[in-house]
Amino acid sequence: QVQLQESGPGLMKPSQTLSLTCIVSGGSINSGTSDWSWIRQPAGKGLEWIGRIYTSGTTNYSPSLKGRVTISVDTSKNQFSLRLTSVTAADTAVYYCARDSISYSTTYFDLWGRGTLVTVSS
Amino acid sequence: EIVMTQSPAALSVSPGERATLSCRASQSVSSNLAWYQQKPGQAPRLLIYGTYSRATGIPARFSGSGSGTGFTLTISSLQSEDFAIYYCQQYYRWPETFGQGTKVEIK
Numbered sequence: 001q002v003q004l005q006e007s008g009p010g011l012m013k014p015s016q017t018l019s020l021t022c023i024v025s026g027g028s029i030n031s032g033t034s035d036w037s038w039i040r041q042p043a044g045k046g047l048e049w050i051g052r053i054y055t056s057g058t059t060n061y062s063p064s065l066k067g068r069v070t071i072s073v074d075t076s077k078n079q080f081s082l083r084l085t086s087v088t089a090a091d092t093a094v095y096y097c098a099r100d101s102i103s104y105s106t107t108y109f110d111l112w113g114r115g116t117l118v119t120v121s122s
Numbered sequence: 123e124i125v126m127t128q129s130p131a132a133l134s135v136s137p138g139e140r141a142t143l144s145c146r147a148s149q150s151v152s153s154n155l156a157w158y159q160q161k162p163g164q165a166p167r168l169l170i171y172g173t174y175s176r177a178t179g180i181p182a183r184f185s186g187s188g189s190g191t192g193f194t195l196t197i198s199s200l201q202s203e204d205f206a207i208y209y210c211q212q213y214y215r216w217p218e219t220f221g222q223g224t225k226v227e228i229k
Binding site for chain 1: 220
């Protein structure tokens with residue numbers, strides 16, 4: 001079955017650019033039936049949707065992060081990525097990649113990666 | 123954006139008892155409401171979507187109800203594996219938003 005696995009730097013300094021990758025295994029990222037999202041969770045807090053990439057390659061970002069976030073896909077590696085610029089301590093969180101259950105629509109998320117902790121500290 | 127508010131923040135329940143969790147939206151989300159379960163150190167797992175529909179493999183003791191702005195997740199007879207944090211999420215309007223969670227603890 002399809003599985004997702006995030007990877008990232010772990011520890012970062014303020015003002016740096018965060019880059020995370022989500023590898024999709026057990027299925028094709030380019031199947032044409034699924035869109036892909038990034039979601040984050042600060043320690044002890046709720047979940048925040050960051051953005052998504054559609055099967056067409058177009059993207060959609062949360063208004064609160066727009067301008068700092070970029071999501072891209074590499075179909076040759078069956079993975080998609082998150083880039084977040086100018087990080088601060090407020091960006092410290094567990095970052096999850098997830099599969100959108102409904103394509104080209106607002107949706108719920110039916111498959112999640114295990115998450116990767118990103119800590120921003122000087 | 124639509125604000126989702128969950129209550130209570132924490133709920134103490136004995137195994138075998140019923141748990142009732144509430145989720146309220148700041149405006150109507152129709153029936154576009156999902157519930158997730160999260161255990162420590164794990165990713166959220168989809169339980170319910172479309173207010174009522176159980177996701178694949180979810181036991182029948184989990185049920186959802188409500189519409190508009192008020193929703194409920196009921197766990198009919200709590201099992202040991204059900205002690206976790208539960209989140210609601212609306213997907214009626216972009217951006218999708220989540221509640222802050224209800225922690226179900228062992229009494």
